[in-house]
Amino acid sequence: MTDTRTKIIDVAERMVRVGGYNGFSFREIAAEVDIKSSSVHYHFPNKEDLALAVANRYMQNILDALGDPAPVDATAEMQAGRYCQVFQHSFVESGSACLCGMLSSETALLPSSVKQVLIEFVDANVSWLEQGLGVPTSDARLIYTAMEGAMSTAALKQDVQWVASVSESVKRFVELAQAAT
Amino acid sequence: MTDTRTKIIDVAERMVRVGGYNGFSFREIAAEVDIKSSSVHYHFPNKEDLALAVANRYMQNILDALGDPAPVDATAEMQAGRYCQVFQHSFVESGSACLCGMLSSETALLPSSVKQVLIEFVDANVSWLEQGLGVPTSDARLIYTAMEGAMSTAALKQDVQWVASVSESVKRFVELAQAAT
DNA sequence: GTCTATAATTTGATAGAC
DNA sequence: GTCTATCAAATTATAGAC
Numbered sequence: 001m002t003d004t005r006t007k008i009i010d011v012a013e014r015m016v017r018v019g020g021y022n023g024f025s026f027r028e029i030a031a032e033v034d035i036k037s038s039s040v041h042y043h044f045p046n047k048e049d050l051a052l053a054v055a056n057r058y059m060q061n062i063l064d065a066l067g068d069p070a071p072v073d074a075t076a077e078m079q080a081g082r083y084c085q086v087f088q089h090s091f092v093e094s095g096s097a098c099l100c101g102m103l104s105s106e107t108a109l110l111p112s113s114v115k116q117v118l119i120e121f122v123d124a125n126v127s128w129l130e131q132g133l134g135v136p137t138s139d140a141r142l143i144y145t146a147m148e149g150a151m152s153t154a155a156l157k158q159d160v161q162w163v164a165s166v167s168e169s170v171k172r173f174v175e176l177a178q179a180a181t
Numbered sequence: 182m183t184d185t186r187t188k189i190i191d192v193a194e195r196m197v198r199v200g201g202y203n204g205f206s207f208r209e210i211a212a213e214v215d216i217k218s219s220s221v222h223y224h225f226p227n228k229e230d231l232a233l234a235v236a237n238r239y240m241q242n243i244l245d246a247l248g249d250p251a252p253v254d255a256t257a258e259m260q261a262g263r264y265c266q267v268f269q270h271s272f273v274e275s276g277s278a279c280l281c282g283m284l285s286s287e288t289a290l291l292p293s294s295v296k297q298v299l300i301e302f303v304d305a306n307v308s309w310l311e312q313g314l315g316v317p318t319s320d321a322r323l324i325y326t327a328m329e330g331a332m333s334t335a336a337l338k339q340d341v342q343w344v345a346s347v348s349e350s351v352k353r354f355v356e357l358a359q360a361a362t
Numbered sequence: 363g364t365c366t367a368t369a370a371t372t373t374g375a376t377a378g379a380c
Numbered sequence: 381g382t383c384t385a386t387c388a389a390a391t392t393a394t395a396g397a398c
Contacts, residue, residue, distance in 0.1 A: 004381080018289045022203035025373060039382050041375065097286065101330070104337040105278065105286035108199045115337065122334055141343060142327050142350035145334055149282070149326025152333075153303055156285040156296065162322060169323035176357040185363080206391065220364050222393065 005043050007033050013054045017096040021051060021106050021114075048111040051103075055117040058099045062086065063124055069132035079132035080143070080174040084167035087147050091163050097151040104148075133174060143170050186224045188214050194235045198277040202232065202287045202295075229292040232284075236298040239280045243267065244305055250313035260313035261324070261355040265348035268328050272344050278332040285329075314355060324351050 002010075011032045015024035026037040026047070033040070044050035065086045069079065087098065096102075100121045107115060122144065129140035150166035183191075192213045196205035207218040207228070214221070225231035246267045250260065268279065277283075281302045288296060303325070310321035331347035 020201065020203075020287050020290075022201075023287065023290060026375085027373075035381090036383060037374090038376080038384085042381060045375085047374065101333065102286045104333045105283045106201050106204065107337045109201075109204060118337055122338065138346040138350040139353075141331070141334075142347045142354070145330025145343075145347055146323050146327040147330070148333065149328070149330035150322070152282065152285045152329065153322075153326055156288045156299055157303065162326075165319040166323045166326055169319040172320075173323070173354050173357070176354070176361055180357055207393085208391080216363090217365060218392090219366080219394085223363060226393085228392070 004033065004035065004039070008040055008043055008050070009053055009057060012050055013058060013099065014094070014096070016051070016054055017094060017099050017102055020102050021109055048113060051111070051114050052117065055099065055103070055114055055121075059117060059121045059124070062090065062121075063128075065090075066128055069128045074132070076133045076135070076174055076178050077171065080171050083129060083132070083143070084147065084170055087151060088163050088167055091151050091154060092160060097155040098148055101148040101152050105152075135174070135177060139173075139177060143173070146170055185214065185216065185220070189221055189224055189231070190234055190238060193231055194239060194280065195275070195277070197232070197235055198275060198280050198283055201283050202290055229294060232292070232295050233298065236280065236284070236295055236302075240298060240302045240305070243271065243302075244309075246271075247309055250309045255313070257314045257316070257355055257359050258352065261352050264310065264313070264324070265328065265351055268332060269344050269348055272332050272335060273341060278336040279329055282329040282333050286333075316355070316358060320354075320358060324354070327351055 008029060011029050012024055015028065026040045030037040030040050040050075044053065066083065091097065100118050103110060103114065103118055107118075110118075125144045126137065126140045129135065129143055130137060133140070133143075135143075146166055147163075147170070150163045154160055154162035189210060192210050193205055196209065207221045211218040211221050221231075225234065247264065272278065281299050284291060284295065284299055288299075291299075306325045307318065307321045310316065310324055311318060314321070314324075316324075327347055328344075328351070331344045335341055335343035
């Protein structure tokens with residue numbers, strides 16, 4: 001019962017997370033949804049519109065999964081675990097990297113509206129980590145970039161273990177930083 | 182006095198590091214080198230050949246810059262600083278991200294020969310970090326992915342500070358891990 | 363080694379019928 | 381909302397002259 005528009009976004013997200021902005025075309029999407037490319041254009045007049053819809057929905061999904069950065073009774077270690085788990089789950093479920101990491105690597109080819117959404121996503125992640133873990137900005141940035149790089153490398157090596165492995169060290173880092181205060 | 186072949190690789194590397202595998206074309210390269218695209222094909226019969234040459238030279242340059250992972254009198258902290266500095270320098274000099282990180286994000290679109298070189302690069306980095314810093318594999322992976330992600334995000338946000346910021350936290354992580362032993 | 367010319371394919375996008 | 385048909389542009393790649 002999913003409407004065509006949603007199906008298009010589903011297929012597009014999968015393709016973007018595998019091959020980036022140039023990794024999907026209206027024709028390929030149309031073929032998978034079993035309509036014609038002109039029908040895709042009816043829902044999304046141009047590529048920028050479609051990419052924007054994909055990026056916005058993805059960002060919202062991840063932020064929803066992260067939830068409240070600092071709920072009562074949550075420790076820094078717990079929130080670090082939660083953060084890693086959300087991305088690990090997203091990777092395992094899709095078998096592909098983070099949409100933001102994929103598109104960041106093509107920044108020069110992106111419409112500025114799409115870049116804007118990606119920047120918002122980065123800022124939201126760093127902000128969540130600062131609040132949830134009580135760590136300084138540079139530590140929050142390290143944790144974010146490490147998870148992004150982990151997913152990207154895991155996709156390259158086709159080895160999910162990379163995400164789990166980096167997650168473990170992220171959690172250890174948080175523990176060490178916590179103990180040092 | 183640089184020969185045409187070298188000029189082509191120079192231009193191609195710059196373009197790949199900005200826009201990935203689909204971010205360069207024979208025609209664009211030809212225009213910058215001031216020859217025709219068929220002449221580029223003379224030096225590199227197809228795109229795979231050219232990408233391979235770019236990736237191999239890049240890998241060699243970075244590994245040369247890293248040097249001996251464990252020279253006498255070098256501490257883990259010193260080597261961590263050295264590692265971060267090499268990538269930071271590469272980012273500042275080129276104004277663009279790591280070639281490996283760029284291409285990793287398009288793994289599905291790459292010829293397997295190119296993927297192979299990227300995987301070698303990842304393994305060489307992790308191995309260097311393990312030897313030079315005396316850290317376990319998962320920590321080496323975290324440091325590598327954090328630097329890759331930092332360069333990618335710095336390119337997106339057009340903010341060099343991101344690389345410096347993550348570098349600082351990487352060094353702090355190494356110090357904490359060192360003190361915990 | 364570099365050129366002109368061109369083939370074969372793919373792409374994003376639009377017009378207009380139903 | 382979906383279709384057929386089509387356009388203009390760009391892409392990788394090759395053949396053959398000089």
